[in-house]
Amino acid sequence: MKQRYYHTLLLLVFLCTCASAQSTITGRVVDEKSGQPIEFATVLVSDASTKAGVGGTTTDLAGNFTLETSTEAVYLDISFIGFTTRRVEELTFSNGKADLGLLELSAEGQTLEEVTVRAEKSQTEFKLDKRVFNVGKDLSSTGASALEVLNNVPSVNVNIEGEIQLRGSGGVQILVNGKPSVIASEQGNLLGTITADMIESIEVITNPSAKYDAEGTSGIINVVLKKEERKGLNGAISINGGIPDNHSIGLSLNRRTEKFNLFSQFGIGYRELPNDQRAINEDRVSGTTVSSEGEEFRNELYYNAVLGTDYMINERNVITLSGNFSYEIEDQPSRNDFTLTDASNEILSSWKREEVTEATNPKYQFELQYKRDFEDHKDHDLILSAIGTLFSKDQSSEFTNTTLSGIDQDGRQQTRTNFGNQENTFKVDYTRPVNEKMTVETGAQYITSNVDNDFSVSDFDGTEFIVDPDLTNIFNWNQKVLAFYGTGAYQFSNLGIKFGLRVENTNLTTLLETTNESNDQNYTNLFPSAASSYKISDAVSVQASYSRRIFRPRLWDLNPFFNPRNNFNIRVGNPNLQPEFTDSYEVTSIFILGETSLNFGIYQRYTTDVVERITTFQDNVSITAPQNIGTNRTTGLELNFKTLPAKFMTITGDANYSFFSRKGELEGTSFDFSADQYSGKLTTKFNLPLDFDFEVTGQYQSSFQTVQSQVSDQLFADLGLRKKLFDGKGAVSFSVRDVFASRIQESVIDQAEVFQYSRRLRGRFITLGFSYGFGKGETMEYLGQRRRG
Template sequence: MPKKLKQLLAFVFLFTSLINFAQQGPKLKIKITGNVIEKVSKQPLEYATITFLYPNNPKPVAGGITNAKGEFDIDVNPGIYDIKIEFISFKLNEFKQKSLQASTNLGQIALEEDANQLNEVVIRSEKTTVEIKLDKKVYNVGNDLMVKGGTVSDVLDNIPSVSVDVEGNVSLRGNDNVKVLIDGKPSNAINIAEALRLIPADAIEKVEVITNPSARYDAEGGGGILNIILKKGKNLGLNGTFIASTGYPENYGLSGTLNYKSKNFNLFTNQGYNYRSSPGNMITNTEYLNSDNSIRNYVNENRENERFSKGYNGNFGIELYIDKTTSWTNTFNYRKSNGDDTDNVFQKYYDVNYVYDYTRTRINVEDSKSENVEFATNFIKNFKKDGHKLTIDGSFSANDDNTTALVTDTANNTADIKLDNTLNHQTQNRNLLQADYVLPLGNGSQFEAGYRGDFSKLVTDYKVENDGVINPNFTNTLEYKEKVNAIYTQYGLKVNKFSALFGLRWEDSNIDINQLATNDFNNKKYNNFFPSAFFTYEISDKSSTSISYSRRIQRPRGRMINPFSNLSSNINIFMGNPDLDPAFTDAIDLGYIKRWDKLTFNTSLYVNKTSDVFQFARRESGDFVNGTPIIISSPINLATEYRTGFEFTLNYSPYKWWKLNGNFNFFRNQTQGNYVYTDFNNVEITQNFDNTATSWFTRITSKVTLPYKIDWQTNATYNGPQSNAQGKSLGVFAANLAFSKDVMKDKGTLSFNISDVFNSRKRIMETNLPGILNSYSEMQWRERQFTLSFTYRFNKQKNEREKQPKRNMNEGEGDFQG
């Protein structure tokens, strides 16, 4: 290239740059300030989002959030902007093509609650928010002090209407027929109670409590659905939270949430490791009876449990923003745990006059290993019309559980030592596919349709050796295959203050239950319709009412159908029933919400009718251990159960420094049905299970801000007594306590909590079987725990409120909003 031509090009480039610089001027930032409030109460809105965009360009160029006083202070370049002010459940407030050439105060900006969000009520607090809708409640866990260093089970046990018993089983409104979802998908864990104890509480963003699900949701779970939403970072740039904890009995944990978000993608991960010791205990005092109800002998059984577990839970994910209307998220989850459980069982035998005879000792040393791998993918396409979208989801997982146990049995009146060796190997594969389509029709109406395929296979290989010889009575391989295909459709409309949502779901079930050792093959095929209907009416801006109906199913699985179980006790044995049929529930729910300035009241009246309900029955096996009968406990199908009840939830903030949350639930169970079986003497026995029982439970949580900004939280729960056809459970009171203090300029938080302050969290039962036995038992799965934790945040404000996350399977996509 000639030298003069090079000089000419350089001059043209320099001249063009100078002209361009002169036109744009220097990039001096200007300061934009303002104050965001709630329109009705005039209260400041903390964590409202302010976003600056160039007109006709959807990508944000600047932004920020409001502080505790609702104020914002954001630096931008001079120019013309569209400014959006947003807050969850409030209508968008927007400034179109606002010319900003100098520092400007936008003044006071009022946001109005969005009445279209299906009568949603949001109670804001410093750490946790509660979104109450007439069809569900959403609890944003936030920094709940009670669960620091804890697990998902601890989180659920602090949610109103939800209870977690001493063995980790979850119930909703006193009904344990609950479907537990994680990110909208059923967990592929073989033992869901153990899986919930493995996931750290700090990985949870929120919990959805759906007491009466619509046709959009899986029909499983007659008592309702609990959907646990895990954290997925959404803030621009790199940010994260790390939590370390320690406790007594010996308890250590380390977890973290990290994400990096740009305009084109979002990388996120949750990682957690814990080591836990959970000592527990149990007593069972039994009077064994003759046929005339006279006492035969006594056995007092004491158990001491020493449990140790090490667990890792982690996920990695990436959300790709393909364009402004399409996103694709892929997540890889991995869980692994190792556990050691020593169960010391001491049985003291007494004769008819309660004179001590001898002691039998059974020591069960159990070693367990579990590994879970899952890949999940989520594709969302939003069309031009607001609310018009297509969602496609897939989940593919594998789970492997391996448990071995050595039971040593000795008695002080003999020199014999008996050894029982058990092996329980379980593998499960689960594939899930789902597609959901939502089409707004205008004039306040909306159409939905979708498909869901759930395909799983569980193989349980259980073997028992008695002194080296295989015991055929307790050895089998159970193969469980489940194929469920479902389609659904829904139509919703909103006319003035009235809303309605009609849905119909059809599920086709194909289930194989095969006992390979005995060549017993059983196939069950059935298909069912599951209708639902919801009606809501807005009485005023501060009160609403609703009535809803849905039909649900509960399919027996796992321990319920496996006839082979552990031998921790040789005289009290649980056996599953492979011939169980599914139970069907018709549910009606009447709801009402009323708000005042400092108080929100939400109540429900509900009626459930369940056919072929599951019931646990105890009977004599015909076998004896030194003259003591072996009692078998097994689930059966009974005719009908009627459950009626009411509950209410109160959220009250009398002062800025004091917040109260209370929940009360009362229910009545009426069971009708007979259990007919042939006993070991070939005699037909009829057990009448007709029974009417009432019970109630209540929970109250108080949070007080003390001097020096120390937070104090107290949680107290009482589960009332309840009777059944074979006995009753007694009332139990339990309480938790927690303190928290922010340090390091709010980048760190130090928390201390006590779980089960009075060491009273137990399951206490009385069982009465005429002509067989009377027994009293207390079971404490985990004794009182002390936990100290430290939280550190970087590039992330405390309790930072973000836009609602992308929704996954069954998380409520396409909620009809009129």
């Protein structure tokens, strides 16, 4: 009996000894290139002798992990989708603890050889408040502009006119390198001088924290440009040609030393953007109909140059000075054929309207930034920045009507535009980790925007051009926005939370000088934000967020002038527009299932004083202008996934469904209705023998209803083929966008007194490109390094 108790006692002592012998392993996982923490990376621990798994965990929002093991003879495998798995062996324990410090993961396909060959495949990272789409060498992006790259990003759609939508809604704020930029403004060609080869990644932020500018009711899209971080001279060159004419040469150079990082990008190109259009305006009261059909062009010769330097004063102080210059020369030869018919469909008149437009668009941007890293913590920093941008446009157009039959429609008309926009942004951002679990941020921002638009319309009276005083004016637009913000984040064991509040004061004035019409607005608003993330298991996490956003009417929404290219379908601005506000909520779940990752989300947006484009009709002429009309409530579901069904195949998908309810009225007309829309995108990539890659992307966007019209659905496809050369240093790529020329935008307004139909088609684009990367020296550690502790 005593012997049995003795054995029992020994067993208890042994178990207690084992329990007390648990060893602890800690570390922090970051992206090798950016130094940013990798959230939800998987950390598996295995027995060094048996190779059997003995435990595991995932990293928190700061990339940190802690796990325990009963033996010190172990090794770790650290992995995250889109990154190369890293194995850590021969761990060193002291008093039962092993602190591995900073553990860097490199993107799949990244090389540490001299040549700066980047990951071939794009991948998406999911973080607490954003998704990061790392732009690889996707075949469908060969020779593409930033707009076309954006159209491959989950949740983002770009329509045929270049309007960017996020989850089916407009009001998106576009940033470049986290800041407003002249090359991402609405003036001129949006993002027209940025090509895919220049882009590092695209960040989609559907519920931005209070740290970000509150502009953009649907969220923020941040385009991050490449800036090489190797010592020595590095660079890349790309040459592209296409049909219709789409030719460009781009060069990126970087020279890095211990104290300086000099970076530059140069580009020159020419492209034709044809647009086939068809329109019908039917006056059901008189029975007359005006129809038009033609081809419109926007041809551009463009230049782009970026020059900048980082000066490392010392390990903790860096000054960055950079400048961007872009110059576009536009030519818009267009022709539309018009027909006027009566109620019995008899032709009363037919004529052609031809346009000759020339324009020059210089754009400048300068930035000065100072960053101070404090010694007590790696994430304790202060950033001061000043950005100045200038965009101008000098455009002249002449329109000529030539009668082909019937009623005389001959006439000539000229327009002139002298436009200038200057914007200055001043920011201060301060981040302070209180401890390893809590971080606070605070800062301020002041933006000034000044616009002058001298616009004139002249009609030919048979002898000379006479200025039309009703269509000639000088439009001044001035806006000042002062903002302050504060955020706080705290990390529990499995739960991370972040709260923020931003206050903004907006002072806006508009003035039509000739007629002395003015509109002054001054308003102050609060913009709270909240985000949380909870790790249910190593493979499942849930995120929730809220933010309040604002959409301020922009210049072209307020500017009452128009381009009379088609003087029967006119678009104008509304100087009296008010801002719209949106409360946005969403819950997102992340699942890691072996080689498959899933991201499923539910979201809702409630918007007041919604800006809608309303069309009025008179004498077969439609005039479309933005108006504030009521409220809109949108509820949606979204699914993104990536899977590797075979070693040679990768499939990514994106699906979105939303239901919306509109309520409002204008001048006694009710615009109440409910409708839905959905979209899907599927990309399949194949790694073929002989270093060939092939990919195909299909997209579908459903039809949907607006306050006045019904917009038709679209189904289209892109494909690409690539052959690697020179041991991966170079590549030849071939791509076709809109393979079947099926990306047609159609809309119909069908009312008792009027009927309007419009149709636009860009057509098929074929591109052949060559790229080559060169460089030397070791990977630079100085600026990109992260200090421990």
